[in-house]
Amino acid sequence: MTDLTAxxxxxxxxxxxxxxxxxRSLVLTTLVWLFAVLASVPLFSVLYMLITRGGARLNLEVFxxxxxxxxxxxxxxxxxxxxxxxxxxIAAAIAVPxxxxxxxxxxxxxxxxxxxxxxxxxxxxxxxxxxxxxxVFAYALVVVTTGTYSAPAGGVALAVLMLPIVVLTAEESMxxxxxxxxxxxxxxxxxxxxxxxxxxxxxxMPAILTGVMLAVARAAGETAPLLFTALxxxxxxxxxxxxxxxxxxxxxxxxIYNFSGMPFDNQxxxxxxxxxxxxxxxxVVNVVSRIFGKPKF
Amino acid sequence: MNAxxxxxxxxxxTQTPVVMDCKLDKIFYGNFMAVxxxxxxxxxxxxxxxxxxxxxxKSTVLRSLNRMNDLVPGFRxxxxxHFLGQDVYGKGVDPVVVRRYIGMVFQQPxxxxxxxxxxxxxGLRLNRYKGDIGDRVKHAxxxxxxxxxxxxxxxxxxxxxxxxxxxxxxxxxxxxxEPEVLLLDEPxxxxxxxxxxxxxxxxxxxxxxxxxxxxxxxxQQAIRVADNTxxxxxxxxxxxxxxxxxxxxxxxxxxxxxxxxMTSDYISGKFS
Numbered sequence: 001m002t003d004l005t006a007x008x009x010x011x012x013x014x015x016x017x018x019x020x021x022x023x024r025s026l027v028l029t030t031l032v033w034l035f036a037v038l039a040s041v042p043l044f045s046v047l048y049m050l051i052t053r054g055g056a057r058l059n060l061e062v063f064x065x066x067x068x069x070x071x072x073x074x075x076x077x078x079x080x081x082x083x084x085x086x087x088x089x090i091a092a093a094i095a096v097p098x099x100x101x102x103x104x105x106x107x108x109x110x111x112x113x114x115x116x117x118x119x120x121x122x123x124x125x126x127x128x129x130x131x132x133x134x135x136v137f138a139y140a141l142v143v144v145t146t147g148t149y150s151a152p153a154g155g156v157a158l159a160v161l162m163l164p165i166v167v168l169t170a171e172e173s174m175x176x177x178x179x180x181x182x183x184x185x186x187x188x189x190x191x192x193x194x195x196x197x198x199x200x201x202x203x204x205m206p207a208i209l210t211g212v213m214l215a216v217a218r219a220a221g222e223t224a225p226l227l228f229t230a231l232x233x234x235x236x237x238x239x240x241x242x243x244x245x246x247x248x249x250x251x252x253x254x255x256i257y258n259f260s261g262m263p264f265d266n267q268x269x270x271x272x273x274x275x276x277x278x279x280x281x282x283x284v285v286n287v288v289s290r291i292f293g294k295p296k297f
Numbered sequence: 298m299n300a301x302x303x304x305x306x307x308x309x310x311t312q313t314p315v316v317m318d319c320k321l322d323k324i325f326y327g328n329f330m331a332v333x334x335x336x337x338x339x340x341x342x343x344x345x346x347x348x349x350x351x352x353x354x355k356s357t358v359l360r361s362l363n364r365m366n367d368l369v370p371g372f373r374x375x376x377x378x379h380f381l382g383q384d385v386y387g388k389g390v391d392p393v394v395v396r397r398y399i400g401m402v403f404q405q406p407x408x409x410x411x412x413x414x415x416x417x418x419x420g421l422r423l424n425r426y427k428g429d430i431g432d433r434v435k436h437a438x439x440x441x442x443x444x445x446x447x448x449x450x451x452x453x454x455x456x457x458x459x460x461x462x463x464x465x466x467x468x469x470x471x472x473x474x475e476p477e478v479l480l481l482d483e484p485x486x487x488x489x490x491x492x493x494x495x496x497x498x499x500x501x502x503x504x505x506x507x508x509x510x511x512x513x514x515x516x517q518q519a520i521r522v523a524d525n526t527x528x529x530x531x532x533x534x535x536x537x538x539x540x541x542x543x544x545x546x547x548x549x550x551x552x553x554x555x556x557x558x559m560t561s562d563y564i565s566g567k568f569s
Contacts, residue, residue, distance in 0.1 A: 180407035184467070186368060188420045188474075189397030198419075203410050 047279075054276030057269040062277075067234055067255065073266055077274050079236045080250040083151065084281075086237055087230060087251060088219050090155025091162050096212055099166030100201075103208075106167070107174035108196055120171075126164035134160040135225030143229055151237060151249040154230030158222060162215040169211025173204035206293050213289030217282045223253035232258060252278045313340040316478060316508045317362060317399075318379040324357055327371035330535075331357045335542035337527050339478070344500060344509045346523030346548065348516055350568065353529040354540025355512045359480050362510065363399035364392035381477065397424065400471035404483040406463035408455030408470070413438075413447050416455040416466055420474040433473055440506075441469035442499050461492025468499065472507065479503065481511045485518065497522050516564060519548060526551040528560045 016022070061076050068075030102119060110116045138157035143149055177200050185195045201208075231248035232255065238244065252274050259271035317339040324332040332354035339345045339362075347355040357366065364385060366372045378385040385395050397420075408416050417434040426433065434451075438444040443465040447458070455466050464484055471479060481500070485493040500509060500522050513519055519526050527545040531538050544557045555561045562568060 178407070180403060180405045181409060183365070183368075183403060184407040184409065184470075187363070187365060187396055187401035187403070188423060188470070189393050189395075190423060191393050194423065198423075199409060 050272065050276045050279055053269075054272035054274075057273040058276060062270065062273050066236070067250070067259075067270070068266055069234070071264065075266070075270065077250070077252065077255050077270060077277075079233065080252045080255040080274065081277065083154075083230070083233070083237055083250040084220060084252045084278075086151050087154040087158055087226070087249065088216055090152060091158035091219050092212070092216055094155065094159035095162035095166050095215065099163050100170050100208065102167045103170030103174060104196055104201075106171045108192075108200065119167075123164040123167045126160070127168065129161070129164075130224075131161055131222050132224040132228070134158075135228035138225065139228040146246060148246050149229060149231040149248040150246045151230055152245065154226045154249060154251065157225035157229045158219040161222060161225065162219050165215040165218065166212055169214070170204070170208045173207035173211065174200050176207065177203045210289045210293035213285050213292070217285045217289075220281055220285070221253060221278060223257050226251050226254050227257070230254070252281075313343065315339065316341045316381060317510075318377075319358070319362060320376045320378070321358055321361065321374075322376035323373075324354070324361055324366075324375075325371070325373040326369060329537060330539045332361075332529075332540045333532070335527075335529070335540075337542060337545060339508060339510050340525065341508050342504050342506075343524040344504050344511055344522050346519035346526040347510065347512045347529060348514075348519050348526060348563075349529035349540070349543075350531060350563065351514070352538050352540070353531045355527075355529050356482055357540065358529070359482050359510060359512045360401075362478075362480055363396045363401055365396070365401065367392050397474065398476050399478045399480060400474070400476035401480045402464070402467050402471050402482065402484050405487050406460055406467055408458070408463050408466050410454065410456055412452045413455050413458070413466060414451040417469050417473050419470060424474055426474075437469040437473035438466075440472050440503065441465045442495065442502070443469055459492070461488050461495060464488060464492070464496060465499065468496070468503075472503070476507070478508045478510065481509060483512050483514060486514060493518075516552075520552055523548045528555075528557075528563065530559055530563070 018026070061074065062078070063076060063081060064078045065074065065076030066079055067077055102123075106116050106120055134157045137160055138153050142153035142156050146153070181199060181203065182195055185199045190198065230251060233244075233248045233250045235244070235247075235250075237247075237249050256271050256274050256278070259267040259274070262268065262271075315338040319335075319337045319339065321332055321335045321337070323330060323334075335354075335358065337345070337347075337358065347359060349355050360366045361374060362378055362385070366374070374386055376386075380395070380399065384390070385399075409419060411419075414434055417437050418430050421430050421433055435444060435448075438447060443462060446462060447453075447466075455463065458466060464487075468479075468484075484500075485496050488496065497518065500511065503509060504524075511519075511523060513523075524547065525545065526548045528543045528551060529540050530543045531540055533539075543559050544551065544555065546556075551560060552564055555564065
């Protein structure tokens, strides 16, 4: 072996330096770290406020009692929690089947047809729709025709918001099913609908469920569309022995909106507690969607 | 059989019944003519190998035999594929039913994202099989030389197997419904040499019960397993690349004593 020094090869320095590109890299890395921390400040400060102020009032009573009036003490938001569940349930019952069926059309039956392009465009536009407009739409469609604010009207407004999310995520999920898997199914002698029901939907289901859960989480937190459609109520949706379906219905989001502007400490505390509960619901739904979102195989 | 055209007189053993008599006059994708003037008889319980350079239409031909190409927009077929006396492209023939009798295994192993058991049982359930599904699944996995490796984990995902095992699972899935013919489209091209070896041994085993058509880009594979070989080439004289059958015969004749100069050029590696 020849000695490199003897061969008169200039040996480069391999030492770490802190000038030039090394310095630039260090500065940039630090900046990126800093902004990453900055970006999470709002999230964690909101969470901190919610847990300290909302958590202080959180007890079993708030889930079972009706909202207090004026100078009353105690009370809770059980009816608002129930109302939110009912209206999100109605919205999901409308948006999930319609959305998945539409997605099947977009992904499989006529992906390049004019109708599909129009529907896809509409769905993309709708995802950016200010939520208050969904409320106005449901107001015109349901509240005006039935003559009353109601849970179904709120459900329709939330469904309008959920639908585009479900359609677009479900279409994407079905497109992710590998073509070779569809080929295999056709090769086995499946009809088109058998390929869709036996292969594409089951294979894409985890991802579709994730999209549904995200849509549910979004709908649960919406306030503006419910102000136009469900309004608020100080009573249970099921009270005095009958279902008050066609009456104004309480929801967590509207309760927070109403109570946070009141001059009473009791109501302010309840608004904080309700906010914490709402965030917990969204969190749970997200976690559940992650669990379902893991492919079974 | 008297169905053989002048293209390959007497070279194919005339004593063996022809299960699929495929006369592919013209195959189009839109305005593009992919294959022309090819006549390929596929004999019972034999392996018919399709070889040729890339783009010569051998896969197109294979996928035309069970009407998989119907799924390709713009596909048009002229000619006939007589399968046990019926034209697969005849009036009123349902491609879905055709595919239940003519099974297919693809280049990329493509098990469904379900358990090994459900993968094999898929076709049986599809056909509303009335007998003991478990029995047939076991039989199919044994037939595909996979049973011993998976018998203790039938509930595990088919996608968790190795590439070679997945391909044998796909073969098991295809033979579970006992189709008449198996179309294998380069089944070993995604596999390593050891897995290839196993699938090749399996093919030779399977021809006792099935008639097999095999597309391969590997001439050695054709020599090892095919009884008859069809050599396709590309005609670029019309400005497009149209595949056609150059010659077909028993594998030994094609490789040792080809009739066409082009065949001998191809098998000696002068072009590919």
